Amino acid sequence: MTSSSVKGSVRRAVFTALAIPSLLLAPAILLAEGVSTAEWDISADRIIRYEDPSSIVAEGNIVLEKRVKLPPKTLKPKEKVTDWSTLLGEPAPKAVTAGEIDEQVKGGEQYETALRIEADWLTYDVDAKTIKAKGNVKVIGKDDTLLADEGVIRLETETGTFTEAVIKRKEDDLHLEGKAVEKTGLNTYHIADGWVITCDIEDDENPPWSFSAADTTVKQDGYAILKHAKFNIKGVPVMYSPYLVVPVKETRQSGLLLPEISSSNAGGFSIGIPFFWAINEYTDMTFIPEFFEDRGLMSGVEFRYTLAQDSKGEIIGNYLNDDLSDSDFTSDYYTDTGYTHDNSDRYWIRGKADHGFGDGWNSRLDIDIVSDRDYLTEFKSGYTGFDDSDKRFLDTYGRGFENRTDDTRENTLKFQKSWDGMSLQGNFLVINDVREEKDDPTPLWKLPEIKFAGLVPITNTITSFKWDADYVNYYREDGVGAHRFDIRPAISTPIPLSQYLESRAELGVRNTFYVIEEYGDGDPDNDYGSTENRLLADFEMEIGSTLLREFPLSGETYSAFDHQVYPYIKYNYVTDVNQDDLPDFDDVDRVLEENKITYGVDNFFHIYSGAKERELGYLKIFQSYDFTDTNDGNFANEVVDEPFSDVTLRLAFRPTTRTYLKYETDYNVYGDGFVRHSVESSYINRRGDFFSLDYSYLEGEDVEQLNGTINAKLFYNWYAEIEVEQSLAEDETNEANVSLLYLAKCWGIEFQTKYTPEDTRFMVTFSLANLGNPFRVDM
Missing domain, CATH: 2.20.110 (Histone H3 K4-specific methyltransferase SET7/9 N-terminal domain)
Known part of the structure; x- marks a missing residue:
């Protein structure tokens, strides 16, 4: 056995025989600053080669790299040349006239590092193609990095x-x-x-x-x-x-998710352990069994799919055979909670789907079916509760669900296509009726509704032809329904009164035809014929003028702002038609007579920063005067003793891009004063702290409401969120949510309390980095 070593003034020597065994027959000592082979590079402070058996020992600052060939690509000239032929003793390549290649290239081939091994000491068995490494061992791959004290590596x-x-x-x-x-x-x-x-x-x-x-x-x-x-x-x-x-x-990976634990006065202790099934890249399911100590087992399943940004869907279903339900309303469950349902089969099925079919066709599906009104109040918290479901669907699809206390819940399937100034819509509507008393006519379904609307210019004129056509089949389980056809063609044109005036007029005719049907037990007060028809005309004209002035600013941030004023007067006229013989399904069936003028002024403000422009706010004021003054017994023709409408003011102000204020009010000119106020305000700072305050008041409706939200970072990693809905009219807090969140590098914990007049719940939620849904304790 022979050996040789390289020491002294040459700090780093490189041995190049890891992938080409024939090089082992070369002389035992190689002096070079850097060499490579077709697959591997090795460099170290000291290299010793043994020929029998064929092996290599390296010490100090060892770097071993495996290179893989890249597909051919256009060479990019660089200033430096790495002459591998000199290092490897090969014939010199032809000169590269436009510079040199800053990549590991041999014979026109390019490589990248696929694996890198570092260590303080290393021995390589050439025949077995294994490496033993010690001291600060590091193996760096494409996805992983491995650090160790020592190891054995099989290179193949x-x-x-x-x-x-x-x-x-x-x-x-x-x-x-x-x-x-x-x-x-x-x-x-x-x-x-x-x-x-x-x-x-x-x-x-x-x-x-x-x-x-x-x-x-x-x-x-x-x-x-x-x-x-x-x-x-x-x-x-x-x-x-x-x-x-x-x-x-x-x-997404299949497996058990973190459990959710809760406790309540009505249901007792409960625990849910979801199982997530990643079916494929586009679809998944989550099975959500939840056990309630006093209620029994609630089964749940969630299915989702995503084919594209505009083609996705999600549906969730829960079912519970509730052990607490009892027809005896004197039980503690009913007397303590105030609930009124008597069904033990309880469920909620909800979902949404958006789908784009190409060629301009789009569809939307909304499902909301619940067993009883109390369900959404009782099961309000948790992953499958109303609050989380509503927020999750709102974030994903831009629309949530109707209020949890609504007795009629809409289920719709809509189709739409738009092209060349026209649109076609189809709509199916089914109502889930959870009213306790259903003596009144049952809700109306639309099976289906079809709308066709358009606006097209009349050739070589400034006049446009527009139309709105609507067919709907109104069906209900008990009561009067109908097939209704409604069409309104109209002519719209600007009127060139003056270069300083903007004017427009529109003349329309509306015809509505009914084929009336009775369903179920019908309606004992039905005096309608088998068919009915209504024909009326309408006219609208508006005249206004736009005034604009720009005001320079001397500040560094903004250079100018402008004020745009649009005073206008508008006239509306609708013919007087007796509609007492028509069924009343929606606002299409009762078109009130009109003969009024509306006058007002719109103010718009914009601010400029260089070439950039943003809206600063607007101020709109308007009022109407009604000329209708006859009473012939028609519901639409009541004597107008107060022809002036309320004065309406609408104000919006955005002093900064992060601050918003909107105010609306109605003022009655006949002595009642302000009859409506509405305030919306919000602020968000650069670090994400958010504040909002909304106020609404409506005289005669017993409505005075104040809603507020605060979401702020307190200190270090602590965050707080407060949401309050306060009814000032009833002097009662409708809902209050307070959350305190600690968010660390690898985990988080949230303390939350939710208050409603019916219940108070406390929750503790733990979340771990990259582990999906959080672990929640709900009490």
Whole structure:
């Protein structure tokens, strides 16, 4: 056996025979600053080669890199040349006239580093293609970085075993440690006596929480399987499980989610343990069994799919055979809560879907079916409760559900297509009626409704032709329904009165035809014929003028603002038609006679910063005068003793991009004064603190309401949120939610209380980084 070494003035020597065994027959000593082969590079402070058996020993600052060939691409000239041919003793390539290539290129081929191994000491067995490394061992792959005291690496399979190892996954800040770690494949490991946290921590940092296990397997599908697992807080075990599955990828993974625990006076203790099933890349399901101590088992399932941004859907269903339900309304459950339902089968099915079919066609589906009105009040909290469901659907689809106390809940399927100034809409409406008393006619369904509207210019004129056509089949289980056809064609044109005046006139004719039907028990007061028809005309004209002035500003932020004034007068006329013989389904069936003028002035303010413009606010004031003064017995023709309408003022002000104020009021000129006030205000600062305050008042309706929201960072990692809905008219708090949130680097905890006149609940929610839904305790 022979050996040779390189020392002294040459600090770094590079041996290049890791992938080309024939180079081992070369002389034992190589002096170079840097060389490479087709696949591997190695550099170190000291390299020793042994020829029998064929092996290499390297010491000090060792870097071993595996390179893979890249697809050919256009070479980009650089200023420097890395002459690999000189280093490897190969014939010099032809000169590159436009500069040199700043990439590892051989024979026109390009490479990138696929694997990098660092260590203080390393030995390489050429025949077995294995490496033994010690001291500050680091294996850097595409997705993972492995740190260890020492290890054995099999180069052909890129597997190995390591001691006192740490694994860091780039994709989702996964951190694993173990006394003995075996790398079994691409991103797969077997760990003995180790722990895992799905959060990025420093090497010497004590994790705030972790899962530890005697045996851990990290699989290619993105799961860590832990046997004899413990959940630790600051290294102290607080929970044990003989078997645990932890997702270790940000992509959706099937498995159990964190449980949700709650307690209430009515239902007692409850716990829900959801199971998430990632069916494929586009669809998933969550099974949500919840056990209530006093009620029984509530089963739940959620299905979601996402095909594109405009094609997605979600539906959730819950069912409970409620042990508390009793036809005896003197039980403690009814007397303590004030609930009135007597059904034991209780459920809520809700969902939404948006779908784009191409060629301008879009659809929307909304489902909201509940067993009884009390359900949405009793099951208001938690993941499947009304509050979370409403907020989640509102955030995802831009629309939530109707108020939880509504007795009639709409289920709709809508289609729409728009093109060339025209639109076609289809609508199916089904009502879920949860009223306790259903003596009145049942709600109207639309099966279906079709609307066709358009606005097209008349050739070579400034006049436009517009129309609104509507067909609806009104159906109800009991009562009067109808097929109704309504069409309103109109001519609209500007009137050139003056270059300083803007004027427009519109003349329309409206015809409404009914084919009347009776359903179920019908209506004993039905005096309608089998068919009815209504014909009326309407006319509208508006004249206004726009005045604009710009005012320069001397400030550094804004250069100018402008004030636009639009005074106008508008006349509306609708013919007087007796409509007593028509059924009354909606506002189409009762078109009031009109003969009035409306006059007002609109003010718009804009502010400028260089070339940028934003709206500063507006101020609108208007009032109407009604000329109708006859009374012939028609409901629409009552004597008008007070022809002047209320004076309406609408004000909006946005002094900064983060502040908004809106105020509306109606003032009665016949002595009642202000009969309506509405205030909306909000502010958000640069760090995200949010404040809003809304006030509404309506005289004669017993409405005076004040709603406020505060969402602010307090100090360090503490956040607070307060939501209050206060009825000033009834001197009662309708709802109050207070939350205190602590958000740390790898975990969070939220303390929350929810108050309603019916119930007060307290919740504690724990969340762990990258582990999906939070762990909630609800009391």
